[in-house]
Amino acid sequence: MDTVLARTGLREVSPERYLRIAWLSALSLYGVILTGALVRLTGSGLACESWPGCEGGAFFPALGDHSTIEFGNRVFALFPLVLTLVAWVAARRASGLPRWVTWVAALTFLGTLAQAPLGLLTIRLDLHPLMVMTHFLLALVVLAGAVVVAVEALGNARGRVPSPVPPWLRGVGIVLVVACGTLVVTGALSTAAGPHPGDSAEIDRFWNLLDAVYVHVRATAVFGIGFVLLLAYLVRHRARVGLLLPVALGLVGLLLVQMAVGEIQWRNQLPWWLVLIHVVLAAGVWAWTVGLAAALWRTPARLTRA
Template sequence: MWLQLAILGMIAALLPLAIVWASKDADKYRKLAWVTVFLTFDLIMFGAFTRLTDSGLGCPDWPGCYGHANPLQAHADISAAQAAMPTGPVTVVKAWIEMIHRYLAMAVGVLVVALMVIAWMQWRKSKHAQTRFSPWLPTFLLGFICLQGAFGAWTVTMKLQPVIVTIHLLLGMSLLGLLGWLAARQTEHMPVAATSAALRLPGALAIGVLMMQIALGGWVSTNYATLACTDYPLCDGVLVPTMDFVNGFTLWRPLGMTAAGDYLPFPALTAIHWVHRMFAFVLL
């Protein structure tokens, strides 16, 4: 199965690699970096689609599907699980959605490996003279994407535990940002004005606040708290509804449950949604 998955990952990466090498752009490394950014963005969008269609457990094991490299080979197991629980998390369609998400992730991994190999080769060839080919960031990205893959595995094996899924989302956004930084380094820019140095701290604070809002949005999504408030700007007709912050923001707990093993009360979902909504005003 592992060999088959590796082959499928390389096949998924062939199209973007072919686009890069067939392009007329003389700087293939820069082109590859931007193609990797684009594919990573697509991966994040497809990950959102996977969540919205409740396909995260379409294949309840990892990295394959019932021990196979694709849903076609696992069709009998998927059909049996679907017949046993028609409204459950496993269906043929959901299995394909989940596995396509994994194939895209493997393709991004292959592209990052290609970036790292080319960077090391060009850096040594130039005798460390071309700083844009510095291999340290691509090498770090390879380790980073392995960590992201581990959280992808735990997302499945830990049955969509909210804190794991939220970290998985944040790592995906961070990976996109780091790849964007790598790609931007490949293009020469105008000299940065000295006054822009004064914007570094406010800029860093703004990025931190933005990441916090993304994390809160992920926490809303992973706890299925989107409809806890059905009106806007009020929540159930009041500005400050009844809320349970303790259970709502206890990080280490199963999906839909409290840390004590009870069902998560509705005021906890309201607290999750309300905090995300209020923090949006801070961001503005």
């Protein structure tokens, strides 16, 4: 591919420019999670009968809230598709980036591309909750890939230092990612078992809501224990870890808001707009956790300055 890029006359991409590309890619993937959740929670999942157009014989939707929301999500999905492709191609021309970043960027693009046929299959299967959940979880996987690339791009552009934390704590970071992934999966199972199937019509639910919430709460406890260990070390060695401590504290704040929203939505019988906020916050917690773990292993110099 390097030969092809050279023949097309593509110039070397500066580390600063690639940093902007990488973060735009990650932000766009976060945005499409928001629009996708909006489709499901407003019951707009089957508002467009065709794909990629909305109606048979007409590409654009007729006037209506549900069809506009569904079609708007499809249009917005073009942005992360283009940006992840650009991030992949530019990674081959960005000076200083290790080869593995190119592979992660490539897999992120391919995962984003796979969302299109997966979305079509989800519609063809009348929003089967297992398919909807898979659609959502793939979105989180590619978001994680984009965040890892963005953190590496930050280190490449602004300098990188040896990790200020011991190997065992970096291992805790990996455990946190796994625990947070479990949280996300059980949260998706809770949504799949909940009252928002993705369409205004009756759709089969997946699993039992109370069982799903039970597992989700237990996974939260595991994540919390690991995070307390990480935070305790960062506080004790705050002079050494620099801005890694504020980054971790920011995650604490996000977690507290997420927990509060989760409790409020449960006590108010899961109104769709509160569930939307909960899902968007969950994606933020996931991305933040992945970013923090990546920074513990490959630490950008900017994050170690007090």
